[in-house]
Amino acid sequence: MRALPLIGALALAFAASPAPAATITVTIDRLVFSPASIEAKVGDTIEWVNKDAFAHTATVKGGWEVMIPPKSTGRMTLKEAGTVDYFCRFHPNMKGRLDVSP
Amino acid sequence: MLTRPTVALAALLMLGAAPLAQAADKPTDPQIAHIAYTAGVIDVEAAKLAIEKSKTKEVVDFAKDMVRDHEAVNVQALDLVKKLNVKPEDNPTSQALTKAATEERAKLAKLDGAAFDKAYVENEVAYHKQVNGALETLLIPSASNAELKGLLETGLKIFQGHEQHAEHVAGMLK
Numbered sequence: 545m546r547a548l549p550l551i552g553a554l555a556l557a558f559a560a561s562p563a564p565a566a567t568i569t570v571t572i573d574r575l576v577f578s579p580a581s582i583e584a585k586v587g588d589t590i591e592w593v594n595k596d597a598f599a600h601t602a603t604v605k606g607g608w609e610v611m612i613p614p615k616s617t618g619r620m621t622l623k624e625a626g627t628v629d630y631f632c633r634f635h636p637n638m639k640g641r642l643d644v645s646p
Numbered sequence: 647m648l649t650r651p652t653v654a655l656a657a658l659l660m661l662g663a664a665p666l667a668q669a670a671d672k673p674t675d676p677q678i679a680h681i682a683y684t685a686g687v688i689d690v691e692a693a694k695l696a697i698e699k700s701k702t703k704e705v706v707d708f709a710k711d712m713v714r715d716h717e718a719v720n721v722q723a724l725d726l727v728k729k730l731n732v733k734p735e736d737n738p739t740s741q742a743l744t745k746a747a748t749e750e751r752a753k754l755a756k757l758d759g760a761a762f763d764k765a766y767v768e769n770e771v772a773y774h775k776q777v778n779g780a781l782e783t784l785l786i787p788s789a790s791n792a793e794l795k796g797l798l799e800t801g802l803k804i805f806q807g808h809e810q811h812a813e814h815v816a817g818m819l820k
Contacts, residue, residue: 575800597718597719597721598719598804634711634811635808
């Protein structure tokens with residue numbers, strides 16, 4: 545009868561674990577992050593799909609930076625809750641926002 | 647009658663030198679393509695000088711960004727004129743731009759160190775401002791082909807980004 549508590553523990557662990565992490569896509573087309581504002585959870589991955597022929601970045605002032613090469617994709621898994629504004633370091637007129645809940 | 651395009655064109659010519667035969671007319675698509683391409687080449691050449699001369703990381707990085715972006719825009723411009731079967735046509739505005747840029751480069755070539763960095767970055771701010779003004783008020787409204795107009799609009803967004811980037815670098819040098 546040792547199996548039963550184990551199954552119980554597993555079921556409990558499963559129920560307590562958060563929703564599976566999602567991948568959220570932000571498209572960059574003609575120097576615009578779309579959607580500009582994203583709601584996500586810690587553990588989700590943001591994927592920036594760059595359709596431009598220009599390199600971009602997703603940069604948080606004093607924080608992280610993701611390079612997004614031309615016609616390519618940059619990714620980052622969110623580790624911290626909070627709202628951050630990000631921009632492209634090469635084209636600071638490109639702006640986006642992440643609202644990350646725990 | 648002095649129209650807005652005329653004013654913008656005069657602004658584009660920096661000191662308002664070189665009277666233009668066609669100043670009152672809208673530039674044609676082949677002329678617009680030539681002006682846009684020339685403006686890009688000028689900035690790439692200035693950037694190459696900065697990469698060669700500057701010892702400041704932020705300035706060299708900025709210059710490399712300029713080379714990369716302006717070359718990418720010009721590749722797109724060349725692809726487009728080929729597709730549209732448009733032959734870029736030299737014109738007084740392109741010539742005035744080239745002349746002013748040659749003079750500016752000669753000036754920059756004589757400077758070194760912090761003086762060079764400052765002059766290069768300040769010129770980048772002014773140059774992008776000027777080109778953006780010309781794009782907004784003259785080149786984009788005058789373009790008749792929708793794809794050319796679209797590329798110019800993308801170019802404007804990029805160059806507005808460069809203007810802000812250049813202002814940021816200028817601020818760091820102070």
